[in-house]
Amino acid sequence: MSQSYDRGLVEDFGRWKEFSAGMWAWVFHKFTGWVLVGYLFTHISVLSTAVSAAGNTRAIEAQNDVYTVVISTLESLLVVRILEVGLLAVAVFHILNGCRLLLVDLGVGLDAQDKSFYASLVLTGAIVVASVPTFLEGVF
Amino acid sequence: MAERYSSFEEGGTRWLWQRITAAFLVVVLAFHFFLLHFVNHAYEVSFMASSIRMDNLLYYSLMILFLVTATFHGVNGVFNALVNQGLTGRRKRAVKYVLVAASVLLIVQGVRTANAWAGISLF
Numbered sequence A: 001m002s003q004s005y006d007r008g009l010v011e012d013f014g015r016w017k018e019f020s021a022g023m024w025a026w027v028f029h030k031f032t033g034w035v036l037v038g039y040l041f042t043h044i045s046v047l048s049t050a051v052s053a054a055g056n057t058r059a060i061e062a063q064n065d066v067y068t069v070v071i072s073t074l075e076s077l078l079v080v081r082i083l084e085v086g087l088l089a090v091a092v093f094h095i096l097n098g099c100r101l102l103l104v105d106l107g108v109g110l111d112a113q114d115k116s117f118y119a120s121l122v123l124t125g126a127i128v129v130a131s132v133p134t135f136l137e138g139v140f
Numbered sequence B: 001m002a003e004r005y006s007s008f009e010e011g012g013t014r015w016l017w018q019r020i021t022a023a024f025l026v027v028v029l030a031f032h033f034f035l036l037h038f039v040n041h042a043y044e045v046s047f048m049a050s051s052i053r054m055d056n057l058l059y060y061s062l063m064i065l066f067l068v069t070a071t072f073h074g075v076n077g078v079f080n081a082l083v084n085q086g087l088t089g090r091r092k093r094a095v096k097y098v099l100v101a102a103s104v105l106l107i108v109q110g111v112r113t114a115n116a117w118a119g120i121s122l123f
Ligand code: HEM
Pocket: A029, A030, A031, A032, A033, A034, A036, A037, A040, A094, A095, A096, A098, A099, A101, A102, B005, B006, B007, B008, B018, B019, B022, B023, B025, B026, B027, B029, B070, B071, B073, B074, B075, B076, B077, B078, B080, B081
């Protein structure tokens, strides 16, 4: 342990104004993790329309089966595309910060944990901005 | 500053599995995003296109494994966060069973969906 002092519980969200970088990383990782599980349930629900679409060969070939119609309708909405960019941001942060946590638990980089948190944020921003054109393609 | 913040008890079983599934998810989630947003485009997805992908046994198996690990990682994460916030005793057991039931439903529904594309009719 280096020059650490007692910062109190990170679980005590009311103290957020006094939070350090590592505490923010913990909060963001929770938030993004919960959003991702929520999305997983939504995602499987939407994809489940494939179960009712199956077997209707004529509709599938004409591309007007329930599944194809549901997905293409959702993808034609600007709100959905914006939410997808939000999901990308959440997922990329969780992945990068998750790698940071894996490394720290393997004993790598604990001394630079605040710097690697900032790096995760900057990289997330860069990846999301670079992906916006692809994610919005064809919606306008 | 050397400080480690985690909701998990280091070295515990939940901690270990959270990390094993995370290592797998990094690779597969990146592949999944890349395949369906950059190689193919989400707005061009159709039943037929999904079917062609799912007909490949390797892809099908990878997606089933992805479903199971992501469900486990997500639900284990939620459960652990609640335990970390002080969930104990009977309420802890009740939450556990609800989460296990939700996971089973999610996995069953996911497998049914994958089967619909792959043309497998089990149930
Ligand atoms: C793709 C790569 C991923 C990596 C590297 C990763 C990594 C991690 C790690 C290391 C933790 C433990 C944090 C701690 O010690 O407190 C964690 C927590 C969590 N993850 Fe992931 N994860 C990934 C994907 C996902 C996905 C796809 C989901 C959703 C299904 C998810 C949901 C969660 C949840 C809910 C938590 C618990 C958050 C909390 O403490 O409240 N993660 N993740």
